[in-house]
Amino acid sequence: MKVVPSRSSEWVRPVTPKKPASAIIEIDGVSQVFQTSARKDHLALSDISLTIEEGAFVSILGPSGCGKSTLLYIVGGFVSPTSGAAKMKGQAITGPGPDRGPVFQEFALFPWKTVLGNVMYGPRQQGVRAAEAEAQSRALIEMVGLKGYENFYPKELSGGMKQRVALARTLAYHPEVLLMDEPFGALDAHTRTRLQNDLLNIWERDRKTVLFVTHSVDEAVFLSDKVVMMSKSPGRIREVIDIDLPRPRRRNELLLDPRYQKYVVDIERMFDEVDETGSVS
Amino acid sequence: MISPLALARRAAPMFACIGLLAVWQIASLALKNDSFPTAIEAIRAIPDILGDKESLINILASLRRMAIGFGIAVLVSIPLGLLMGRSRAVAAFFNPLLMVIYPVPKAALMPIIMLWLGVGDITKTLVIFLGVSLPVIYHSFEGAKAVEEKMLWSGAAMGLSLLQRLIRIVLPAALPEILTGCRTGLVLALITMITSEMIARQSGAGNILFNALDMGQYDTVYAMIIIVGAMGICLDAIFERVRARLVRWSEPQFDMPLSFS
Ligand SMILES: Nc1ncnc2c1ncn2[C@@H]1O[C@H](COP(=O)(O)OP(=O)(O)OP(=O)(O)O)[C@@H](O)[C@H]1O
Ligand SMILES: [Mg+2]
Numbered sequence: 315m316k317v318v319p320s321r322s323s324e325w326v327r328p329v330t331p332k333k334p335a336s337a338i339i340e341i342d343g344v345s346q347v348f349q350t351s352a353r354k355d356h357l358a359l360s361d362i363s364l365t366i367e368e369g370a371f372v373s374i375l376g377p378s379g380c381g382k383s384t385l386l387y388i389v390g391g392f393v394s395p396t397s398g399a400a401k402m403k404g405q406a407i408t409g410p411g412p413d414r415g416p417v418f419q420e421f422a423l424f425p426w427k428t429v430l431g432n433v434m435y436g437p438r439q440q441g442v443r444a445a446e447a448e449a450q451s452r453a454l455i456e457m458v459g460l461k462g463y464e465n466f467y468p469k470e471l472s473g474g475m476k477q478r479v480a481l482a483r484t485l486a487y488h489p490e491v492l493l494m495d496e497p498f499g500a501l502d503a504h505t506r507t508r509l510q511n512d513l514l515n516i517w518e519r520d521r522k523t524v525l526f527v528t529h530s531v532d533e534a535v536f537l538s539d540k541v542v543m544m545s546k547s548p549g550r551i552r553e554v555i556d557i558d559l560p561r562p563r564r565r566n567e568l569l570l571d572p573r574y575q576k577y578v579v580d581i582e583r584m585f586d587e588v589d590e591t592g593s594v595s
Numbered sequence: 596m597i598s599p600l601a602l603a604r605r606a607a608p609m610f611a612c613i614g615l616l617a618v619w620q621i622a623s624l625a626l627k628n629d630s631f632p633t634a635i636e637a638i639r640a641i642p643d644i645l646g647d648k649e650s651l652i653n654i655l656a657s658l659r660r661m662a663i664g665f666g667i668a669v670l671v672s673i674p675l676g677l678l679m680g681r682s683r684a685v686a687a688f689f690n691p692l693l694m695v696i697y698p699v700p701k702a703a704l705m706p707i708i709m710l711w712l713g714v715g716d717i718t719k720t721l722v723i724f725l726g727v728s729l730p731v732i733y734h735s736f737e738g739a740k741a742v743e744e745k746m747l748w749s750g751a752a753m754g755l756s757l758l759q760r761l762i763r764i765v766l767p768a769a770l771p772e773i774l775t776g777c778r779t780g781l782v783l784a785l786i787t788m789i790t791s792e793m794i795a796r797q798s799g800a801g802n803i804l805f806n807a808l809d810m811g812q813y814d815t816v817y818a819m820i821i822i823v824g825a826m827g828i829c830l831d832a833i834f835e836r837v838r839a840r841l842v843r844w845s846e847p848q849f850d851m852p853l854s855f856s
Contacts, residue, residue: 410752418748418749422748422749439755467843487753
């Protein structure tokens with residue numbers, strides 16, 4: 315659990331210089347250049363530095379094309395940055411690993427596996443015995459609200475259901491960090507709200523570190539401890555906003571909470587600015 | 596419950612066969628040509644061929660060569676195609692070679708192969724192998740290339756190694772495409788089988804056919820064509836069953852509506 319130190323305790327505790335002991339992911343001066351077909355090099359990310367604390371829910375918000383996905387892929391180890399480095403628990407990230415579980419916007423389920431087969435895939439790969447993996451996976455499938463669909467193939471599921479399977483599949487191998495790329499972006503408003511609530515419930519239960527990419531300001535404020543606002547061309551971090559709202563959060567309470575409303579209004583204004591001016595200013 | 600429509604669909608190939616035979620029968624009766632026996636005469640000759648031990652051995656030898664050629668081709672081509680689809684270096688290495696071989700009729704290579712390897716089983720099996728390989732490589736290549744990158748990333752995050760990803764993600768994901776290639780390959784195997792026996796006349800179904808032609812036994816010629824054709828249809832039907840079962844997960848759920856009225 316993330317403890318926000320009160321002023322008095324700050325005096326009592328020895329202040330660890332620079333990086334806090336609880337940092338799980340450190341992104342240090344990361345830049346990403348893409349060779350585009352139009353023969354010009356494209357600077358997608360420029361000098362990104364960000365520290366994510368263990369157990370924190372951090373959202374990355376920014377206009378389309380500002381490099382949110384790219385940043386997530388770098389942390390996942392799927393893409394290696396042109397310069398700079400990302401670290402997980404002090405170790406340089408050199409490739410993907412089961413400590414960082416991605417949930418892609420495209421779902422990327424294995425279409426030849428049933429729902430159960432998809433969710434069991436990770437644990438089985440990790441050497442969990444079949445019976446045990448199956449029991450755990452069934453419990454997870456129930457948790458994401460898909461009980462009864464265990465033997466369905468992905469093509470037989472709706473978009474929202476696929477997204478739930480994708481989340482369960484990643485949770486099944488217990489990554490320490492969840493990397494979610496606009497997981498609810500393609501869903502209708504109602505399903506989206508439900509999945510947000512479900513995700514918060516799951517997260518409040520075991521407090522995994524979450525790096526969550528989104529387009530939606532309310533989604534970011536509702537879910538996060540921290541919102542990272544990015545700007546475009548080149549992709550830069552514009553602002554990091556701490557969201558100081560009590561947990562557990564209930565949607566119906568929060569929507570009426572003036573502090574929540576202020577966060578949303580402020581961040582929306584910032585988003586507009588970023589969208590208009592980019593990083594050039 | 597089987598709907599009348601489904602029943603009609605299932606019976607359709609049979610009606611097609613009967614229709615074809617009827618047209619044949621009428622055309623043959625109309626033309627009254629010695630070298631064009633009626634369908635009934637040709638069908639009557641079938642039991643004679645299948646009852647003859649020598650013919651049967653010949654046909655089985657053909658099938659055996661075909662099975663071996665097809666089997667080895669599939670075992671080599673699928674891994675090669677998958678590797679080419681996932682590695683630009685492997686594709687760059689093999690593509691020029693395949694581009695040269697692709698348009699060459701494999702039977703045209705037979706004289707050269709015969710010079711090296713004789714007229715025996717090896718030559719014929721090799722020609723079948725060549726005929727089957729290319730479509731299987733091509734479809735495996737296309738299938739592997741189309742595998743969604745995020746699927747591979749998901750696997751990598753679960754700890755699958757490069758080889759595991761190739762076998763456990765690329766292979767199943769590309770399977771529908773691979774099996775399409777194999778189906779084409781199977782028909783090509785039959786074609787190259789007969790052609791090879793036509794060129795290296797020594798044994799086999801193709802040899803029976805052309806011997807009968809030499810001797811003017813036209814009903815036997817036509818009976819052999821029916822037998823070979825039936826073999827092709829049966830093999831294809833069996834393969835299609837297996838294929839449909841293996842890739843049930845990928846079949847489209849709805850028919851494309853041909854009209855919206
Ligand atoms: N493989 C690639 N090759 C070339 N350019 C790329 C590649 N991937 C991303 N880019 C470029 O990098 C920039 C950032 O892309 P990215 O997908 O990270 O943006 P994003 O913030 O996730 O956008 P969105 O919100 O639309 O998903 C874009 O301008 C894109 O054109
Ligand atoms: Mg994106």
